[in-house]
Amino acid sequence: MLFNSYLFLFGFLPPVLVGCWALRQKNLRLAFLTLSSWFFYAWWDWRFLPLMLSTTMVDYVAALALQHTDDERRRRLLLIGSLSINLSLLGYFKYAGFFVGSLNGIGRALGAPVDLPDLHILLPIGISFYTFNSMSYTIDVFRRRVTPTKHLLEYTTFVALFPHLIAGPIVRFTDLAEQLRRPRPSLTSKAASVGLFFLACGLTKKLLIADQLNPYVDRLFAHSGDLGFLTSWAAAFGYSLQLYFDFSGYSDMAVGLAWLIGFRFPQNFNSPFKAQNISDFWRRWHMSLSAWFRDYLFIPLGGSRRGPARTTINLVLTMFLAGLWHGAAWTFVVWGLFHGVLLGTHGLLRKLGLTPSSVFFNRAVTFLFVVAAFVIFRAPDLGTAGTILSSMLGFGGLDHAGALHTFLPARFLILLGALLVFVHAAPNTWQIRARPRIVYGLATGTAAAIAIMTIASPHPFIYFQF
């Protein structure tokens, strides 16, 4: 079920809101939210619901067991067991096909008689997100930063809560623990307003911006071999903006829906294209994922405490895995490594005091590197990415008039120009501090209605595939 579907907005959400606030008793409300969220998940494919329930139960039991023992060896074994199960499931469903395909490819290249059968495994939606949610809980309990909950419904609601279930933000138990322990007694007008405002912003970003860019961008990437200098940059800018408005739109909807059912989710995007360096970009883009990799991978690897060389290796390794998290394809791996190298280089330059002081220059350079990297992220294969990147460097020559006419219609160019100005100048959804006036309410409702009208042929969110 997509957030941007009539079924969700008019079929699922209203009864869930009514049920949620009608049930004032904590256990009933949490049970209702858990069941609603499972139903929301099962609507896509009920066969994968047991998989999510298994992950939930494994971490719930592991966390309680961790709490009940002080034997460090036993605690470590429990953690390893829990992580192994989580990562094995993730590995099988998300990466097994990729590794088999890669092994076959390597085998063929080396002339070895390796021909493992292709695995056609359906990727359970949201598996990367709920697995990371769940793993962070066990690790935090192991680190004694979180007291595990004995209340099963609190935990099932934390893992399954439908606003974050399939595409984040990746919430930590610490984010929701208190909210689960003491659910809000009623929906205040302020919470409803904030929720509706975020939901409307998200719908507008997704349906009126990202989905409008989609056909132009798809077309440019489908004709990668025909792109010249201008059209290749248009493809890169177009996709970067599409991805940003798609995913930040989804995150806004998730935050808005959370407010409407009495929860608060942390910010996931903070105007990432305003970043002044690549580290700053990762503090603003998909913040919940960046924080996860920093807290559970980069810092345990030694972080930046063991000298510049080790820091660079840690960064590259972390970003390699962050890239792989996005998908089982070499394009994601290379995208992650590229960011790892950028982060490492930036760290070194900063240590040597060689970073420029001009804010404008820093922002422009960071933006261009990020946009170029998104070409690798979007391209169906590395060959296509290489073709577009070389065109962006001018090796494809200038575009002829026919290509400009075909690939860059005036509507696309106007949209692109306006959005580039917007992402660099306008405040993001979290920074808006408007007073709750009726006229703003009318404008918000009108924007939401116009967005809803375009739902007739919905596009899934880009991050659903991860």
Next chain:
Amino acid sequence: MATIRKSVESLATPGILRRRTGAEAEKLERPLEPGVASVQAIGYGRFALATVGACLALLVATLLMNVLVDPFAIAGTGLLPTAVEADRTVKLDLIRKLERSPDIVILGSSRARQGEPSFLTQLTGETAFNAAVTGGTAADAWVTARYVNDRFPRKPHHYIWFVDAGIATKGINPQLAEDPRGKRYLAGKGVSFTLADVGTYIGPQASLASWRVLKKCLLHSCKARLRYLPDGAIARPTLRYLPEHAASLQNSISRLVDAVRAHPPRKPNTNPARYRFFERTLAFMNAHGIRPVIVLNPIHPKVLAVLRKHGFAQRRASLAYLHALHRRYDFVVVDGEDISRWGGSPQQFTNATHINRRNMRRLLRYVVAHSDGALR
């Protein structure tokens, strides 16, 4: 550097910041409360009501307008002419007005409308009528075959039935369901306004179509766009490829190719209920001694290449289905999908999915030559 760091921190969102504790200081702050929630003011209730009210009012108003105008003839209000061609009633009226029975009847969708009965007469010496209609389905074929048979009983007819890879299974068109002759043969199996139609009539396509209908009726007239000759042929067709159409044809092909690449057609639903009217029509024709010629509609070579690259499961499934049907029904299949088979020209398309009259003549010549005597 300190200045830069300060300016970055100053860009951080206002609101309540949640700082973590731990070995390393938390650099990444993720607030839980957005700026809009930190405004201390009264009037949140009115804001929420205005938001929900404006949203619902606009959606309901749009739905009401589109139901009243009914551009796609879904609701059956019938106050204004539809945005899509109202050719079902026109064609049935033309059949009613025919003075003598046509020997050959052309069935199909808008892709078959370019077929000239007079050209068929030149090829075969038989009289003909083009009964193809916009978005024609098997239900249209069923109603037409029944109506022709009732209008001219005991007269032998031949049928050339153009179908796409989906075998004309897209249900019953509301126009047909509303027409008294359609109602008669469909035995009450009409259409009703469903929840999916609500979605369609909230959407921008319906609103734009309503706008076009209203504009046309207010500024010009409410008459239909296409005119038909007594034999069902289009009165002023695009006879040949015009150079000024080149860009639009190329754009149309590119759009379709992109769409196929983005969403390759899947294997069609093999639910037997989908093929009910198709099989019923074949059974009816066979029962009256008719051996129809089923023609697979031509596909532009560029589109066909992309479809083939993606396996074209729809075509394989359709051919397998037709092959299986041969055990029960008698009909001839002429595969016109690949235009090189019948000497078609890739330029002689009016858009990515419709051939023009010149290509249609080539195709008809091929169909007559490969009809295995079914048209004589």
